[in-house]
Amino acid sequence: MQWSPLARRECRTVLTSKGAWILTALIVLWGFRPTYTGWNAIGQNITIGYIQLGVNLLLPIGALLLTYQSLIGERTTGSIKFLIALPLKRTQILLGKSVGRFAGIGAIVGVAVLLISIIGVVEHGTFAVLPFVGVVLATALLLAALVSLGVLLSTAVDSTVSAAASVLGYIFVTLFWSTVVSKVYTAITGVPVDPYDAPASGPLFFALRLTPDGAYNVLTNWLLGVGNSAEQFHTVYTKLAPGQFINAFVVEAAFESGTAPWYLHPALSIVILLTWIAVPMALSRRVFNNGDVL
Amino acid sequence: MSEDVPVIETKRLTKQYGDVRAVDSLDLAIESGDVYGFLGPNGAGKSTTIGLLLDYLRPTGGTIRVFGKDPQRAPVEIHNRTGVLPDRFGLYDGRSARQHVSFVAETKQVDDDPEALLERVGLANAVDDNAGEFSKGMEQRLALAMALVGEPDLLVLDEPFNGLDPHGVRRVREIVHEENNRGATVFFSSHVLGQVELVCDRIGVLHRGRLVAEGTVDELRDAAGADDDAVMEDVFVELTDAPIEAGGESR
Structure with missing residues (x-):
């Protein structure tokens, strides 16, 4: 494959950047948050829960910051003239960029997961292998979606400043996604959304899991067996614990048993994540293949 | 040809x-x-x-x-x-001249010796130097070496x-x-x-x-x-x- 040297170079670019290893440290520090709630929720599998906590927020920020310059950076410096002059189709350039960045950031996140696992085993003992493997694969899917998105931003904008602004915009929107969805839902239906006692609405709950991070949490909560929700695993546990009253959107809390619509099945989060990989990739390809690159 | x-x-x-x-x-x-x-x-x-x-x-x-x-x-x-020496190009900061030439050779799937090419353009003494710190003339020579890859x-x-x-x-x-x-x-x-x-x-x-x-x-x-x-x-x-x-x- 003629694009594999490009992928290797992109991977090295990530691995030799300082930000990458800071991300590893942050994921470990941010993820390792032992709580009684977490322990009560999933016992020794809390180590796997740390991966979910560490990945939440930090992986989207880190992965987008490590990809948003991948193409616009080369356009700005003019090094893209060497890249385009190579015997590669434009689609192969995008592929090399995406695969290389994915591998580089994947290695970094892999090290973070390894460190969390070692700390977890030392602190809490061994954990179940299957959910662990599932959560690692889900994390890889989330990363692929974020890299796909980062490369799209880098392809579609015309300056590094716009690319950085788009990254901030994305983080901001996903951070306040449940508020955005609630407001829009209320505006359309006239039904107020109280997160302490959310309406049993399929579309509302479906919209809440449409972000890559939301879909990831739904998937990992399912693998951890805490419940069907885009919230973090300990929040889901608390929401469903008897006598607890917190503001969180959890399917089992809003719907009577067996009444939730089929499209809220947690496994469909895989489809959502795959869509987040495929659609930005297709858009990048369309933008990059058509028109001038300078 | x-x-x-x-x-x-x-x-x-x-x-x-x-x-x-x-x-x-x-x-x-x-x-x-x-x-x-x-x-x-x-x-x-x-x-x-x-x-x-x-x-x-x-x-x-x-x-x-x-x-x-x-x-x-x-x-x-x-x-x-085709070998290309573009106008108003940028090099990859943090990468050596050798890495620049090797990258082109690997992509073109040829086994040219980067050192020999760099020597040919007069960069024998800067083979492993960071291209990001090259003068304009050295950049131009490096780009020419990249263009010559693969005959x-x-x-x-x-x-x-x-x-x-x-x-x-x-x-x-x-x-x-x-x-x-x-x-x-x-x-x-x-x-x-x-x-x-x-x-x-x-x-x-x-x-x-x-x-x-x-x-x-x-x-x-x-x-x-x-x-x-x-x-x-x-x-x-x-x-x-x-x-x-x-x-x-x-x-």
């Missing part, structure tokens, strides 16, 4: 940016084995034309064929046989003398001759007129996006109505001073 078709052929090639026509109905035919100098004042459309040949830019009209193929549809086949059948050199000291200029000239003797076709743009005269078999003069004259140095002197001993600068000024006729839009 023998080709039945021209190595580069454009027909009514046009690139329009809004109201500005950077390249205007350009017809070019560069034959195999030519050393073709593409001359023109700043902003004449030389780099735009090269950008179109290399698929940096897409034409708004006309056709391009390189080795008989469309650059947009067959970039792999064309670029496997390309076509060398496209956009302002190759930029930033070079007299030793560097001479080296580029020697390399162009060596490559041409090996069988490569060389297409280069420049506004360094003396060098063009020394290096090229044929010259095309571009002015406001249009080819206003083409031929050997002597033929250009005739076209400009200049004396046999007129220097290239006089010929150039004469050819690019005249207004464009035939209703072409110009920049």
Whole structure:
């Protein structure tokens, strides 16, 4: 494959950047948050829960910051003239960029997961292998979606400043996604959304899991067996614990048993994540293949 | 290298940016084995034309064929046989000269020795230095080494003398001759007129996006109505001073 040297170079670019290893440290520090709630929720599998906590927020920020310059950076410096002059189709350039960045950031996140696992085993003992493997694969899917998105931003904008602004915009929107969805839902239906006692609405709950991070949490909560929700695993546990009253959107809390619509099945989060990989990739390809690159 | 078709052929090639026509109905035919100098004042459309040949830019009209193929549809086949020294390029900061050349060699799937190529362009002492800290002349030499990877059948050199000291200029000239003797076709743009005269078999003069004259140095002197001993600068000024006729839009 003629694009594999490009992928290797992109991977090295990530691995030799300082930000990458800071991300590893942050994921470990941010993820390792032992709580009684977490322990009560999933016992020794809390180590796997740390991966979910560490990945939440930090992986989207880190992965987008490590990809948003991948193409616009080369356009700005003019090094893209060497890249385009190579015997590669434009689609192969995008592929090399995406695969290389994915591998580089994947290695970094892999090290973070390894460190969390070692700390977890030392602190809490061994954990179940299957959910662990599932959560690692889900994390890889989330990363692929974020890299796909980062490369799209880098392809579609015309300056590094716009690319950085788009990254901030994305983080901001996903951070306040449940508020955005609630407001829009209320505006359309006239039904107020109280997160302490959310309406049993399929579309509302479906919209809440449409972000890559939301879909990831739904998937990992399912693998951890805490419940069907885009919230973090300990929040889901608390929401469903008897006598607890917190503001969180959890399917089992809003719907009577067996009444939730089929499209809220947690496994469909895989489809959502795959869509987040495929659609930005297709858009990048369309933008990059058509028109001038300078 | 023998080709039945021209190595580069454009027909009514046009690139329009809004109201500005950077390249205007350009017809070019560069034959195999030519050393073709593409001359023109700043902003004449030389780099735009090269950008179109290399698929940096897409034409708004006309056709391009390189080795008989469309650059947009067959970039792999064309670029496997082409070496490029672009104008106003950037290098990868934090990577050595060796890594730059190796990257091109790996992608072209050839086993050229990066050190030998870097020595050839006069960078033997900077093989493992960070290219991000190179002077303009060194950058230019490194880009030339990258262009030479894989013994390309076509060398496209956009302002190759930029930033070079007299030793560097001479080296580029020697390399162009060596490559041409090996069988490569060389297409280069420049506004360094003396060098063009020394290096090229044929010259095309571009002015406001249009080819206003083409031929050997002597033929250009005739076209400009200049004396046999007129220097290239006089010929150039004469050819690019005249207004464009035939209703072409110009920049």
